[in-house]
Amino acid sequence: MEDILNLDINENRYSRFELIPWWNQELLHNSTIMVVGAGAIGNELIKNLALLGIGKILIVDMDKIEQTNLTRSILYRMSDIDKYKADAAVEKAMEINPDVTAIPLKVNVATDIGLGVFRKMDIILGGLDNREARLSINQACYKVNKPWIDGAIEVLNGFARVFVPPGPCYECTMTETDWKLINKRKSCALLTHEQMLEGKIPTTPTSSSVIAGIQVQEMLKLLHNDRNLPTLAGKGYVFNGLTHDSFVVEYQRKDDCMSHDTFEVIKEMPWSARNTSISEMLKQAKEDLGEEAILEFDRDIATTAACVCGNSKEIFNVVNKLKNRDIICEKCGKTMRFETIHSISGNEEFLDKKLFDIGIPLFHIISARSRLNYIHYELTSDKNEVLGGLF
Numbered sequence: 001m002e003d004i005l006n007l008d009i010n011e012n013r014y015s016r017f018e019l020i021p022w023w024n025q026e027l028l029h030n031s032t033i034m035v036v037g038a039g040a041i042g043n044e045l046i047k048n049l050a051l052l053g054i055g056k057i058l059i060v061d062m063d064k065i066e067q068t069n070l071t072r073s074i075l076y077r078m079s080d081i082d083k084y085k086a087d088a089a090v091e092k093a094m095e096i097n098p099d100v101t102a103i104p105l106k107v108n109v110a111t112d113i114g115l116g117v118f119r120k121m122d123i124i125l126g127g128l129d130n131r132e133a134r135l136s137i138n139q140a141c142y143k144v145n146k147p148w149i150d151g152a153i154e155v156l157n158g159f160a161r162v163f164v165p166p167g168p169c170y171e172c173t174m175t176e177t178d179w180k181l182i183n184k185r186k187s188c189a190l191l192t193h194e195q196m197l198e199g200k201i202p203t204t205p206t207s208s209s210v211i212a213g214i215q216v217q218e219m220l221k222l223l224h225n226d227r228n229l230p231t232l233a234g235k236g237y238v239f240n241g242l243t244h245d246s247f248v249v250e251y252q253r254k255d256d257c258m259s260h261d262t263f264e265v266i267k268e269m270p271w272s273a274r275n276t277s278i279s280e281m282l283k284q285a286k287e288d289l290g291e292e293a294i295l296e297f298d299r300d301i302a303t304t305a306a307c308v309c310g311n312s313k314e315i316f317n318v319v320n321k322l323k324n325r326d327i328i329c330e331k332c333g334k335t336m337r338f339e340t341i342h343s344i345s346g347n348e349e350f351l352d353k354k355l356f357d358i359g360i361p362l363f364h365i366i367s368a369r370s371r372l373n374y375i376h377y378e379l380t381s382d383k384n385e386v387l388g389g390l391f
Contacts (some may be wrong), residue, residue, distance in 0.1 A: 014053055020050045022227040031223055033054040034107050036137060038085035040072035040203050041127030041151045044212030045087050047074055050096040056390045057093060057102040060109050061085040072205045103389035112137035113319050114364030115144055116378050121217050124148035130176055138170035139259045149218055152212045153203050156241025158211035162218050162232040168251035171259040207241050227278050257345060263376040266365060272381040273362050278344055279351035285368030293370040295344040301359050305336035316361035
């Protein structure tokens with residue numbers, strides 16, 4: 001008897017996935033995932049997301065591609081050198097799978113991404129190499145109640161950790177040494193921040209594949225949360241590439257952790273950081289909460305700087321974004337002292353300034369408080385400018 005070739009005319013790109021009993025491809029197509037960091041781990045994350053058919057991917061990275069990236073990053077080619085990592089990764093993701101829509105954000109995740117962006121994501125994946133950025137993502141995710149999955153590698157080793165509010169968070173896992181390293185602006189590999197930016201973290205593409213694979217696998221289980229699949233929420237997967245030993249650690253939630261602040265009432269407002277003034281927002285806060293209401297920022301903002309020689313100038317920028325030249329006196333060359341604010345009561349002389357002009361990012365969420373009552377205002381009019389390619 002001749003063999004009969006059995007062709008299933010209903011097969012499609014995702015047919016093999018759909019053989020998995022709990023799989024929901026439509027769910028994946030409708031999901032929005034942020035990948036922070038488009039280096040070694042980030043490349044593997046993005047590749048996996050594209051292969052899986054994740055519908056919307058936001059790629060955040062402010063660096064450009066160098067030759068050292070080519071040995072650890074599957075998405076980049078020689079022709080991509082000097083391009084932004086985020087731009088090249090977006091292009092390659094949509095080449096891998098035309099069903100995917102991806103957009104880049106070439107900014108600093110710690111200072112330039114509004115909380116509204118995090119709020120629009122389903123899950124955030126981290127492929128970072130420093131504690132400062134991790135802590136910033138952690139705080140943003142908990143404020144808007146979004147899970148995030150952290151990955152890190154060094155040489156042949158690595159770990160993946162899953163943080164789901166209101167459970168243990170990244171800050172809960174930090175030790176005194178971690179805080180000292182953050183204060184010294186050190187990277188995970190005990191190199192200076194400048195060395196880190198030069199690409200001197202020792203990594204391999206093999207360890208990147210292992211850790212990113214675990215991260216995306218955990219993401220899949222979290223997205224299918226109605227299937228009651230076991231996850232690493234509140235836990236970490238540790239991989240020793242020398243011996244191929246691996247184990248899972250469980251983290252404890254610290255009740256006094258400062259990163260557990262979660263916004264309960266978020267009010268979407270037809271405002272933009274570019275054209276909404278401080279006074280407009282404060283007026284709305286007083287209408288909603290009473291005359292005692294104040295605005296609170298989640299960052300310290302430098303307002304003015306003064307020098308011992310008598311010279312002074314306006315700054316109005318986030319403290320973390322200040323460079324040495326910003327606080328050097330133009331007259332005498334000495335370092336100037338600067339004043340900072342993190343709240344607005346209404347007595348300030350600069351209430352007419354736009355939010356963007358004092359360092360508030362687009363699509364951010366700003367808090368208003370009166371005693372123990374809070375409202376959090378989202379600058380919703382910025383959504384299209386920031387995420388227009390996705391929503």
